Amino acid sequence: MRALVVDDSRTMRRIVAGILERQGFEVLQAEHGEEALAVLEEDDRFDLLCIDWNMPVMDGLELVAAVRKNRQWRNITMMMVTTEAEQSQIVRALAAGAHEYLIKPFTPEELRAKLELLGLVSVKELA
Amino acid sequence: MSLSPDVFTYVADLVQRRAGIQLDAGKEYLVEGRLQPLAKEAGHPRVDAYVRDLRVAERPADVQAVVEALTTNETSFFRDGTPFRLLTEHIVPALRGPNGSLPRLRVWSAACSTGQEPYSIAMTLADCVGPDTSVEIVASDLNTAVLERAAAGEYSRIETNRGLPSSMLVRYFDAEGTGWRVREQLRRQVTFLKHNLLEPPAFGGQFDVVFLRNVLIYFDLPVKRQVLEHVLAAMRPGGFLVLGAAETTIGLDDGWERVPLERGAVYRAVPRVPAWGLPTATSPVPVVLPAARGPLTGAVPRTAPPGVLPHARPAHVPAGVPAPVIRPITPAPVRGETR
Numbered sequence: 001m002r003a004l005v006v007d008d009s010r011t012m013r014r015i016v017a018g019i020l021e022r023q024g025f026e027v028l029q030a031e032h033g034e035e036a037l038a039v040l041e042e043d044d045r046f047d048l049l050c051i052d053w054n055m056p057v058m059d060g061l062e063l064v065a066a067v068r069k070n071r072q073w074r075n076i077t078m079m080m081v082t083t084e085a086e087q088s089q090i091v092r093a094l095a096a097g098a099h100e101y102l103i104k105p106f107t108p109e110e111l112r113a114k115l116e117l118l119g120l121v122s123v124k125e126l127a
Numbered sequence: 128m129s130l131s132p133d134v135f136t137y138v139a140d141l142v143q144r145r146a147g148i149q150l151d152a153g154k155e156y157l158v159e160g161r162l163q164p165l166a167k168e169a170g171h172p173r174v175d176a177y178v179r180d181l182r183v184a185e186r187p188a189d190v191q192a193v194v195e196a197l198t199t200n201e202t203s204f205f206r207d208g209t210p211f212r213l214l215t216e217h218i219v220p221a222l223r224g225p226n227g228s229l230p231r232l233r234v235w236s237a238a239c240s241t242g243q244e245p246y247s248i249a250m251t252l253a254d255c256v257g258p259d260t261s262v263e264i265v266a267s268d269l270n271t272a273v274l275e276r277a278a279a280g281e282y283s284r285i286e287t288n289r290g291l292p293s294s295m296l297v298r299y300f301d302a303e304g305t306g307w308r309v310r311e312q313l314r315r316q317v318t319f320l321k322h323n324l325l326e327p328p329a330f331g332g333q334f335d336v337v338f339l340r341n342v343l344i345y346f347d348l349p350v351k352r353q354v355l356e357h358v359l360a361a362m363r364p365g366g367f368l369v370l371g372a373a374e375t376t377i378g379l380d381d382g383w384e385r386v387p388l389e390r391g392a393v394y395r396a397v398p399r400v401p402a403w404g405l406p407t408a409t410s411p412v413p414v415v416l417p418a419a420r421g422p423l424t425g426a427v428p429r430t431a432p433p434g435v436l437p438h439a440r441p442a443h444v445p446a447g448v449p450a451p452v453i454r455p456i457t458p459a460p461v462r463g464e465t466r
């Protein structure tokens with residue numbers, strides 16, 4: 001499994017990448033939407049994009065829309081990971097083509113639960 | 128500081144008698160941890176003293192509090208995923224009439240905890256049956272504290288992040304405080320009732336589908352049998368039972384037939400009165416009940432359990448009208464609610 005973490009905060013990228021790596025993902029990082037697109041143009045074998053909303057140059061919503069437009073990338077799962085907590089924002093992101101939405105801050109378990117939901121990791125039984 | 132053996136034995140026996148829940152030796156830590164808050168509240172620094180005190184009077188409210196404290200209420204939205212997909216893909220289609228009709232659908236979530244299960248059922252059905260189907264979901268639990276939470280329909284972000292797709296969240300919930308609340312339209316479909324699975328349900332039968340998930344695991348064999356018998360009596364023949372991933376009716380009760388659907392623990396109530404020419408549980412076409420053609424009161428054999436015989440009911444009395452003694456749990460008013 002490969003993931004690309006797109007966030008302008010280095011700390012945040014590290015946190016998300018760390019959790020994904022512990023779930024067995026190989027993780028690459030990008031600082032904003034445009035950089036993410038450049039990475040994808042180079043090599044698009046990603047199962048998951050974790051995308052922050054507010055970033056310089058190209059924001060997360062634009063990135064989601066750009067990835068959605070390219071038919072070649074339709075199998076890539078996109079999850080917004082953002083502090084934007086308004087219900088209307090979630091609706092916008094999903095309408096643009098994001099598959100899941102995780103509000104910051106979150107625990108590693110919450111991120112893992114989202115990965116389960118997306119079928120990217122196996123379901124862990126509840127205690 | 129640990130629990131004395133006589134106190135543990137008493138509590139284990141009490142919980143077994145009242146709820147069927149098995150507390151094996153070695154669970155002393157669990158009893159102590161769960162009862163500590165109750166003891167403190169009652170002014171006892173130690174659980175031992177609290178229990179000995181309680182034991183003298185065995186006041187119903189105290190007993191209920193102890194039993195509730197010893198239930199495990201772990202749950203999540205769309206838990207295990209598969210059962211809800213099977214509901215859409217197999218169970219609902221199998222319940223439709225020959226012409227695809229499905230006038231009503233009664234579902235029972237029989238150990239609903241804080242409500243994630245019945246609401247997940249409601250969301251699933253909202254997507255797979257049309258306005259022509261009247262959906263009724265009864266959700267019950269022994270624990271009144273979890274029922275109140277369930278009826279309020281308020282969940283923290285951590286709870287909604289567990290198993291609930293964002294697309295469902297925005298369709299069926301409203302942001303409230305730092306969490307989310309189930310929309311009224313969905314809450315209205317679910318009736319929450321207090322019910323102990325050791326007893327036959329007082330809220331009528333004829334359920335098409337029963338979710339009985341992750342609760343049999345707490346019971347010993349005779350209790351499992353008894354519970355399954357009560358559930359069977361509350362179902363329509365050919366109705367579907369959905370168990371937890373690790374649970375089975377096999378070897379417990381022959382009133383059920385396993386439906387071979389993937390890893391799903393789905394069973395079907397075997398019709399008990401083949402003389403009426405009801406199709407077998409395996410027939411692809413759903414059972415057409417004689418009741419649909421009018422009451423057959425005279426033809427009802429006296430030996431059959433009452434719950435499986437809708438036909439004994441006059442046609443104008445809908446099955447499953449809640450007995451008057453049962454009061455649905457309604458949510459307490461919520462702070463800051465404007466609706």
Ligand SMILES: C[S@@+](CC[C@H](N)C(=O)[O-])C[C@H]1O[C@@H](n2cnc3c(N)ncnc32)[C@H](O)[C@@H]1O
Pocket residue numbers: 145146147148198199200201202203206237238239240241244267268269270273322323324325339340341342345371
């Ligand atoms: C682990 S939860 C399962 C919740 C849900 N069905 C699921 O699968 O996620 C078990 C629930 O069973 C309830 N319970 C335990 N014994 C019961 C009994 N005798 N009658 C009714 N409910 C009971 C507990 O209160 C608890 O809420």
